[in-house]
Amino acid sequence: MTGTEGGAPEILVRFDQVFKSFRTSRGRRQVALDGFSMSVPTGAVVGLLGPNGSGKTTALKALLGLARPDRGTITAFGRELPADQRFVARRMGALIEGPAFTGSLTGEHNLRLLGELHGARRDEVADVLELVGLDGAAHRSYSGYSLGMKQRLGVAAALISRPDLLVLDEPMNGLDPEAVRHMRELLKRLRDERGMTVVVSSHILSEVELVSDWVTIVRNGRVICDASVPELLARGTSRLVVRVHDAVTARSVLTDHGYTAVPAFGPAGAELQVEPPATRPTPSDGSDVLRLLTERDVYPRELVVESASLEDIYVAAVRAADAATATARQEPRHGT
Numbered sequence: 001m002t003g004t005e006g007g008a009p010e011i012l013v014r015f016d017q018v019f020k021s022f023r024t025s026r027g028r029r030q031v032a033l034d035g036f037s038m039s040v041p042t043g044a045v046v047g048l049l050g051p052n053g054s055g056k057t058t059a060l061k062a063l064l065g066l067a068r069p070d071r072g073t074i075t076a077f078g079r080e081l082p083a084d085q086r087f088v089a090r091r092m093g094a095l096i097e098g099p100a101f102t103g104s105l106t107g108e109h110n111l112r113l114l115g116e117l118h119g120a121r122r123d124e125v126a127d128v129l130e131l132v133g134l135d136g137a138a139h140r141s142y143s144g145y146s147l148g149m150k151q152r153l154g155v156a157a158a159l160i161s162r163p164d165l166l167v168l169d170e171p172m173n174g175l176d177p178e179a180v181r182h183m184r185e186l187l188k189r190l191r192d193e194r195g196m197t198v199v200v201s202s203h204i205l206s207e208v209e210l211v212s213d214w215v216t217i218v219r220n221g222r223v224i225c226d227a228s229v230p231e232l233l234a235r236g237t238s239r240l241v242v243r244v245h246d247a248v249t250a251r252s253v254l255t256d257h258g259y260t261a262v263p264a265f266g267p268a269g270a271e272l273q274v275e276p277p278a279t280r281p282t283p284s285d286g287s288d289v290l291r292l293l294t295e296r297d298v299y300p301r302e303l304v305v306e307s308a309s310l311e312d313i314y315v316a317a318v319r320a321a322d323a324a325t326a327t328a329r330q331e332p333r334h335g336t
């Protein structure tokens with residue numbers, strides 16, 4: 001990521017309070033973006049995450065000039081959209097809805113035709129095919145490509161204009177684990193070797209977790225979490241798991257000292273999920289728990305401090321957002 005002097009990342013794209021709704025065929029108003037705000041740091045791979053229908057595609061379309069926001073501002077490369085869409089479009093490559101290629105032509109031929117529109121030379125076409133790992137299959141016809149290869153050719157098409165920003169909508173949809181891994185490695189190469197900024201949407205956290213520097217979680221058209229991965233992980237609290245033979249005694253020792261100890265049955269037998277008292281100034285590293293237990297002759301078989309994963313944080317963010325929405329829905333009723 002490109003930093004500024006103060007250490008804060010430089011922002012390449014910013015959505016600020018963007019609203020967008022559609023009229024459905026039944027005449028109903030369908031809100032797709034409901035005050036959507038997000039920032040994309042320069043040089044980062046940003047994972048745009050959210051369940052189906054949460055507004056990811058609409059947000060990306062708004063950035064690409066394919067959907068016009070009702071309200072709010074989007075800036076990219078220091079220019080405001082849609083006023084400067086053409087300036088921005090020249091610096092962006094995108095794979096947003098299945099790429100349209102000719103089945104009877106080879107991958108290379110398809111890409112060459114597209115490259116001509118962008119003034120790409122033959123060696124540049126070959127370079128992009130190599131980059132996406134299709135150099136070995138360049139002369140096979142597109143109709144014989146696997147789904148993973150088709151997606152890679154779609155990314156190649158997005159790269160042919162040599163963009164600084166690459167926008168990919170669900171590029172891993174339907175891919176097998178090997179193809180997902182390949183796509184992740186490609187995104188890392190684009191960031192590390194070409195200095196590209198990448199926005200990649202997905203409804204599956206594990207698909208983008210290993211490659212994203214920054215994660216934006218969207219729910220019901222609103223961003224509920226927008227932060228760097230290290231910052232997110234630091235926000236998550238770790239969990240202490242104690243595996244003991246005598247869970248009853250261990251639990252009573254810990255609760256006597258104000259700890260919460262929830263019995264569970266894990267893969268290694270009985271265990272307690274322990275949380276220190278709310279009054280404890282620092283998170284527990286486990287030594288306090290070990291001391292309390294051994295003082296009472298309870299010797300744990302195992303004591304593990306499990307760090308929160310991005311998945312835990314994702315689930316917590318979604319639950320918190322749902323709870324806030326439910327509260328907000330109840331409030332007007334109290335007033336009436």
Ligand SMILES: Nc1ncnc2c1ncn2[C@@H]1O[C@H](COP(=O)(O)OP(=O)(O)OP(=O)(O)O)[C@@H](O)[C@H]1O
Pocket residue numbers: 022023024030031032050051052053054055056057058059203
């Ligand atoms: N052209 C449209 N007309 C009517 N409703 C639309 C249109 N485009 C999107 N929507 C609605 O807006 C909401 C957000 O859709 P969007 O496609 O942006 O979500 P998404 O997060 O990309 O979902 P998915 O992962 O399923 O593609 C959904 O309720 C969707 O039905």
